[in-house]
Amino acid sequence: GDSVTQMEGPVTLSEEAFLTINCTYTATGYPSLFWYVQYPGEGLQLLLKATKADDKGSNKGFEATYRKETTSFHLEKGSVQVSDSAVYFCALSDYNTNAGKSTFGDGTTLTVKP
Amino acid sequence: DTAVSQTPKYLVTQMGNDKSIKCEQNLGHDTMYWYKQDSKKFLKIMFSYNNKELIINETVPNRFSPKSPDKAHLNLHINSLELGDSAVYFCASSQRNLGYRVNTEAFFGQGTRLTVV
Numbered sequence: 001g002d003s004v005t006q007m008e009g010p011v012t013l014s015e016e017a018f019l020t021i022n023c024t025y026t027a028t029g030y031p032s033l034f035w036y037v038q039y040p041g042e043g044l045q046l047l048l049k050a051t052k053a054d055d056k057g058s059n060k061g062f063e064a065t066y067r068k069e070t071t072s073f074h075l076e077k078g079s080v081q082v083s084d085s086a087v088y089f090c091a092l093s094d095y096n097t098n099a100g101k102s103t104f105g106d107g108t109t110l111t112v113k114p
Numbered sequence: 115d116t117a118v119s120q121t122p123k124y125l126v127t128q129m130g131n132d133k134s135i136k137c138e139q140n141l142g143h144d145t146m147y148w149y150k151q152d153s154k155k156f157l158k159i160m161f162s163y164n165n166k167e168l169i170i171n172e173t174v175p176n177r178f179s180p181k182s183p184d185k186a187h188l189n190l191h192i193n194s195l196e197l198g199d200s201a202v203y204f205c206a207s208s209q210r211n212l213g214y215r216v217n218t219e220a221f222f223g224q225g226t227r228l229t230v231v
Contacts, residue, residue, distance in 0.1 A: 036219075036222075043223050044157075044222040046220075089157065093208075093219075093220075101147065101170055102208075102219075
């Protein structure tokens with residue numbers, strides 16, 4: 001079945017540091033890929049997405065590129081801020097399988113220190 | 115306007131009680147979900163309804179029973195609550211059938227923190 005593996009956390013960075021959170025996936029079809037962010041005490045919200053190979057999703061300075069050859073969707077940001085501290089989830093959704101449900105990675109907790 | 119709203123936000127109850135969590139979405143989506151998030155932040159899908167029809171029922175104790183009176187609502191009833199049921203429960207929705215095969219993102223509610231004592 002479909003699965004998502006993302007970098008284990010927690011990750012602690014200083015403000016303005018470069019961020020990479022690795023994500024790889026396994027899927028039988030042609031999934032769409034997503035990054036969600038969960039701030040403390042809140043629900044998940046979509047950060048960015050890509051629906052086909054070589055697409056780049058971007059939002060709030062974060063970027064991720066859909067790499068079919070390496071089955072990856074790594075999240076990057078050039079300069080993190082304290083306000084980026086949150087839990088980040090990589091996910092996929094395949095229309096043709098699993099009734100369109102999203103399959104999530106285990107989440108990576110990011111803490112950014114001033 | 116809140117897109118996906120669930121109530122209550124916090125629920126503290128004793129073992130053995132029965133409780134319900136309600137969820138409503140005003141996005142016009144055709145698919146709704148219940149997820150459970152444990153203390154390590156792991157997310158696990160429990161149920162999914164598409165146009166009021168149950169389409170995903172993961173390995174969940176039958177003490178958990180979802181009910182979808184219409185496309186905009188998906189409630190979760192839990193019987194005989196146990197300590198291990200303590201978690202945050204998230205409702206979500208998405209639009210599955212767009213007339214073309216694109217996978218849309220899910221929209222989540224704020225969560226219900228259930229504590230069983």
